[in-house]
Amino acid sequence: MINHNRKESINEVVSKVFEQTAFLFPEPVDFTSGVSFDDFELILVSIHFAGDMEGNVSLVLPLEMCRELSANILGEEMDENEDKDKNIDAVKEILNIITGQLLTKIFGHKALFNLSAPQVQELNQEEFFSSLANKDFACHIIEQYPVITVFSVEAEHYEHKSIGC
Amino acid sequence: MAFNILIVDDSKTIRSILVKTLKMTQLEINQIFEAGNGREALECLHGNWIDLVLTDLNMPEMSGIELVNSMAADGLLKDIPVIVISTDGSAARIDELKGKGVREYIRKPFTPENVGQIIGKILEVAHDKSQSQGINQ
Numbered sequence: 176m177i178n179h180n181r182k183e184s185i186n187e188v189v190s191k192v193f194e195q196t197a198f199l200f201p202e203p204v205d206f207t208s209g210v211s212f213d214d215f216e217l218i219l220v221s222i223h224f225a226g227d228m229e230g231n232v233s234l235v236l237p238l239e240m241c242r243e244l245s246a247n248i249l250g251e252e253m254d255e256n257e258d259k260d261k262n263i264d265a266v267k268e269i270l271n272i273i274t275g276q277l278l279t280k281i282f283g284h285k286a287l288f289n290l291s292a293p294q295v296q297e298l299n300q301e302e303f304f305s306s307l308a309n310k311d312f313a314c315h316i317i318e319q320y321p322v323i324t325v326f327s328v329e330a331e332h333y334e335h336k337s338i339g340c
Numbered sequence: 341m342a343f344n345i346l347i348v349d350d351s352k353t354i355r356s357i358l359v360k361t362l363k364m365t366q367l368e369i370n371q372i373f374e375a376g377n378g379r380e381a382l383e384c385l386h387g388n389w390i391d392l393v394l395t396d397l398n399m400p401e402m403s404g405i406e407l408v409n410s411m412a413a414d415g416l417l418k419d420i421p422v423i424v425i426s427t428d429g430s431a432a433r434i435d436e437l438k439g440k441g442v443r444e445y446i447r448k449p450f451t452p453e454n455v456g457q458i459i460g461k462i463l464e465v466a467h468d469k470s471q472s473q474g475i476n477q
Binding site for chain 2: 192245248249265271274275276278285287288289290
């Protein structure tokens, strides 16, 4: 079931992190209103969190966006010779920051989590997009690129009395 | 006095940002060392004079917390100031780290100005302390 407070939290955190870290300004869009991912080769990066709750935060974005993201974060001109590892590292770090901010935003400062290292995973687009209907996610256009951030909880061990949503 | 600073983070991106941030400050920096995890950091600390450690928490092989624990248990390293720079916003984690002697906790995303100010403050205190110890000895 989609939790609208969580969706708002995702929107807020994604905007803040991209703005402050990469000087990019995400525009929230309705995923069902015809956002197209067809023209892009996409990558999926995920972090698993465990502690008071257990789940994943994932980012799906066009591979070609990673170069711009890396250049913006590092304050550099875009390399003519693309360093794919460096570009992916920048995406992993963005996801790392989003995850830390999102967990605090949703569960508060008292909750304690351990995070996995961000992992690039194989993306089965058909499976991924059809699974979104049951997940908390937000879709943004950043520059001309569509980006999806997904928050999913696998196991809840948390006492809800201190949750702010 | 010029300082040697060790940056510990598994993300090359963050290490690059911190190197740039340090170079933008007015601090007199002699050398900046980099490590990708706590184990590499300890190797660097045992082979070089380091005035300040900036470390992430969540790293492969040896985490930032394990690094802080190892430094605290080592007579030669225990007085080197440590600043943690992490995405973790848990109050319990921050309290735990402060209890282990971590001087400051900076949460990502950070601004270069904020990082520069905090490092400047910590190094000034460390410098004054070493000066006064030198005079007293």
